[in-house]
Amino acid sequence: MNRIMTKTDEYGVDFLDHQRQLLLEERTRQQHLAxxxxxxxxxxxxxxxxxDTDVEDGFGEGAGMVVDRDRDQTLHATAxxxxxxxxAALDRVESGTYGRCASCGEQIPSARLEAMPAATVCVTCKGGSLSRRRAAATTR
Ligand SMILES: [Zn+2]
Structure with a gap:
């Protein structure tokens, strides 16, 4: 079993497959939403x-629709x-850099990635002001 050490080797192939699935599902969901x-x-x-045409189902005022449209545009931008x-996360899975914090370069804990498959930074960097906890148990 001489697996070549890759940058994301710690996660394991199963984990990366799982994350890829999550990302693909999420992508489909967001695409439909968008x-x-x-x-x-x-x-x-x-x-x-x-x-100015007759609308049968109760739309008369434009203001409500503008609000709806603005909200939808915001949601669309979010999606x-x-x-x-x-x-970007799928690209990182393919290139072997998935799970690496874009800010500090540390591995993002797998639990966080499962909750947020597209996460780009670790909790420490994301939180910024959160007390910086150095993991006591460092990886070998
Ligand atoms: Zn970080």
Whole structure:
């Protein structure tokens, strides 16, 4: 069993497979979310543009729709940002750098990655002000 040491060797192949699955599922979810929101925004925009036509289902005022549209646009932007992070994380899985903190370069604990597969920084760097705990048990 001479496995070549890679940068993410500590996680193990099973873990990386698992994380890849999580990322792919999350990507699908976010894509659907983004598509749905984009469609909503387009619909709300179109409805507002046609505001002088008769609308049967109770839309009369434009203000509520603008609020809805702004909210949807914000959610859409959030979903797109999440997608970029997921894509970047998938790239890191492929390139063998997955799980490395983008800030301090330490390995991000697997428990955190399971909760947040697209995490780019460790809790210490993310938290910033959190008391910096040096892991007592260092890896061999
Ligand atoms: Zn860090």
């Amino acid at each position: 598509e749905g929101l984009q469609a909503d925004v387009a619909e709300l925009t179109a409805e507002r543009d046609m505001s 797109m940002a999440a997608l970029l992070e997921i894509e």
